[in-house]
Amino acid sequence: MKNVNVGKEFYHRLANRDKRQGDGRHNAEEFRLRYFKELDNKEAWLDDSVFVILDFADVKVVGPSFANEAFAYFTIYATPEQIKKKILFENISVIDTAIIDTELKAGYDR
Amino acid sequence: MKKQKTEYTLYLKNKQLRKQKAEKIKVAKFKRKKNKEKSKLHGLSSVIMKCHLDRAKFRRKFYSSRTYKDPKKVVCIEGDLGLESKKGIDEFLNKSLEIVDFTNRELIFNLKKCTRMWPSALTLLCSLKQWVELSTRKRKFKPRLASTNSLCNEVNSYLHHSGFYDYVGRDADDCLEGYNNDEIVKIRREKKTSNIEEREVEIIDILSRYTKYNKDEIRLFYATVLIESFLNVSEHGVSGYDNGWWVLAQYHPTTGLISINIADNGIGIKNSLITGPQRNVVLKQFPKNEFNDGQVIKYATDIKVSGALKASLKEKAGLFSSAKYPLGSNRGNGLDRIKSGCKQLGIEFTLLSHYGYLFYDALGNELKCGTMKNRIFAGTLYHFNVPALKG
Numbered sequence: 001m002k003n004v005n006v007g008k009e010f011y012h013r014l015a016n017r018d019k020r021q022g023d024g025r026h027n028a029e030e031f032r033l034r035y036f037k038e039l040d041n042k043e044a045w046l047d048d049s050v051f052v053i054l055d056f057a058d059v060k061v062v063g064p065s066f067a068n069e070a071f072a073y074f075t076i077y078a079t080p081e082q083i084k085k086k087i088l089f090e091n092i093s094v095i096d097t098a099i100i101d102t103e104l105k106a107g108y109d110r
Numbered sequence: 111m112k113k114q115k116t117e118y119t120l121y122l123k124n125k126q127l128r129k130q131k132a133e134k135i136k137v138a139k140f141k142r143k144k145n146k147e148k149s150k151l152h153g154l155s156s157v158i159m160k161c162h163l164d165r166a167k168f169r170r171k172f173y174s175s176r177t178y179k180d181p182k183k184v185v186c187i188e189g190d191l192g193l194e195s196k197k198g199i200d201e202f203l204n205k206s207l208e209i210v211d212f213t214n215r216e217l218i219f220n221l222k223k224c225t226r227m228w229p230s231a232l233t234l235l236c237s238l239k240q241w242v243e244l245s246t247r248k249r250k251f252k253p254r255l256a257s258t259n260s261l262c263n264e265v266n267s268y269l270h271h272s273g274f275y276d277y278v279g280r281d282a283d284d285c286l287e288g289y290n291n292d293e294i295v296k297i298r299r300e301k302k303t304s305n306i307e308e309r310e311v312e313i314i315d316i317l318s319r320y321t322k323y324n325k326d327e328i329r330l331f332y333a334t335v336l337i338e339s340f341l342n343v344s345e346h347g348v349s350g351y352d353n354g355w356w357v358l359a360q361y362h363p364t365t366g367l368i369s370i371n372i373a374d375n376g377i378g379i380k381n382s383l384i385t386g387p388q389r390n391v392v393l394k395q396f397p398k399n400e401f402n403d404g405q406v407i408k409y410a411t412d413i414k415v416s417g418a419l420k421a422s423l424k425e426k427a428g429l430f431s432s433a434k435y436p437l438g439s440n441r442g443n444g445l446d447r448i449k450s451g452c453k454q455l456g457i458e459f460t461l462l463s464h465y466g467y468l469f470y471d472a473l474g475n476e477l478k479c480g481t482m483k484n485r486i487f488a489g490t491l492y493h494f495n496v497p498a499l500k501g
Contacts, residue, residue: 013310015337016341017341021341022341022344023303023304023344025304061329062333063337063341064333065337065338065443065444068440068443073438075437076436093326094326095329095333099333099334103443106414108437
């Protein structure tokens with residue numbers, strides 16, 4: 001199980017979806033590849049064990065596009081509930097939680 | 111004689127070698143250029159690649175189609191101009207209708223009787239400046255844009271203070287001092303996308319100082335409204351003299367509002383959709399040559415509707431199921447997130463994109479939606495009226 005202080009180890013502003021958006025830096029695709037590469041296959045989602053704990057204490061903002069690309073991407077393998085069991089969020093604000101939940105739901109709704 | 115002959119043969123041989131070498135360099139250059147183009151599109155599917163090329167072609171044609179042959183035109187701006195006052199919406203739309211698609215060699219703004227230029231009006235004029243720059247980029251003749259001073263010195267001073275004069279390259283005459291720099295995010299030539307975060311922080315500072323929003327509400331505004339608007343303009347803005355996006359925000363103590371204007375000089379929402387992967391679906395509902403921009407903008411605020419090159423397409427319907435979007439991350443939720451963020455925070459939200467407009471009131475109800483005969487904004491404008499403390 002990994003522990004990541006997102007604000008310090010990645011960036012405090014989680015906004016860009018990919019390289020084409022904004023200044024392209026610290027984007028969600030890069031985030032996903034850096035921390036969740038092992039989760040990008042069906043087998044990784046067969047159990048509910050915790051894979052990573054993300055500490056959001058130093059994160060200032062999470063944009064919907066970032067949340068969509070970084071977390072809702074995994075709705076191709078799992079339900080939003082399963083995703084939140086595998087990826088735990090610590091010290092996260094109410095607003096950031098709501099944004100991530102909305103995006104997980106949007107990814108799972110067709 | 112023999113010596114001369116050998117020298118001549120040697121000369122010919124060298125000449126041929128030089129020619130071959132030049133040919134090789136030419137081929138290598140061509141290959142390098144091709145590879146560079148390929149590498150840009152590397153990893154993209156054929157649909158995305160086709161959209162990418164089609165859009166580039168459309169853009170080239172779009173920005174080179176305008177001619178400026180008509181004689182000088184003078185546009186009078188009297189009283190107030192801006193989207194900030196509800197009464198001013200129709201006036202703003204009619205005035206922009208008159209100026210954005212101009213075809214004159216000279217366009218003069220008579221501001222003598224102008225009593226107030228709101229930030230949205232300045233953003234409009236900057237879009238015009240951007241349009242002229244882009245549409246005449248490769249031409250010798252460039253139409254002249256100019257303005258008179260207003261009889262009201264506050265107007266001239268504000269045009270200077272807001273950064274507008276610097277933006278359009280006009281000298282400032284005598285200007286009043288005493289404006290508060292804490293109340294404004296000045297309009298300027300944005301040459302780096304890395305400036306976005308700086309501008310966001312400046313806007314958040316104004317909101318923290320002059321609104322009643324608590325920390326969570328500010329965070330919600332930052333995430334849903336600011337970030338998503340900036341992502342859109344930076345993705346769609348066309349780089350030329352600058353990055354193709356700009357911002358102007360101003361706190362108005364007497365009116366009790368903060369006007370935020372974030373804009374790009376792109377091909378507009380409708381053109382993005384009809385040159386993107388979802389074009390067939392869009393064109394079925396909204397034929398290309400009809401005046402339906404307003405309706406298309408409204409459609410674009412629906413979830414998963416996007417002009418992005420990686421926009422998802424609905425999977426084919428089965429025997430017992432309707433067509434569905436694929437699971438996972440999807441493009442096209444940005445406008446919906448902006449809209450719902452504004453609704454939660456009681457912010458009036460306006461979208462202008464080329465011929466179309468869409469207005470939402472502070473409760474999130476649609477106030478107006480429509481299409482004009484000519485363009486009303488050369489690009490796309492995200493305009494927000496945020497309720498603020500009265501000074």
